[in-house]
Amino acid sequence: MGKDNNKIALLISIASIIIVAGYVISTVTSNTSVHNTSSYVGVKRDIFLFTSEMAEFNETRMGMPKDTFTPDTISAYKGDTLVIHFFNAEAEGGDKHSFTIYSKPYNVNIVLDPGQNKTVTINANTTGIYQYICTFHPPTMTRHLVVLEPTK
Ligand SMILES: [Cu+2]
Known part of the structure; x- marks a missing residue:
């Protein structure tokens, strides 16, 4: 009787291992197939x-700058390459402006004098909503970079 109980316990153990292994394999396989069905190929987006x-914004009354x-x-799909051409449209003698992202992995800080422009390339490889600002004109120069999961 004792021997039979040991055999049964051994069989239950083996069966449990097979069930767990099967579950792990099916989970890994289904995750892999999700990746394989994503056919999106990133594109280059010039921004x-x-x-x-x-216009007609009263900086004194509002207590903030009129700059925007x-x-x-800025929107992108994960996998896109964003080429951002940033222009300071101020006339000579006007303000400096920056294009600044503090959040990883898109950290960037470009500072432009009036009339200047610079280009920065961002590989949009992480989804999420990322704030970009001009460090000279908070809070009105605050916008968002949105990186979406491709839908196909
Ligand atoms: Cu600014």
């Missing part, structure tokens, strides 16, 4: 980003 000003970014939002 022209300008400094601008809100145009466009409002």
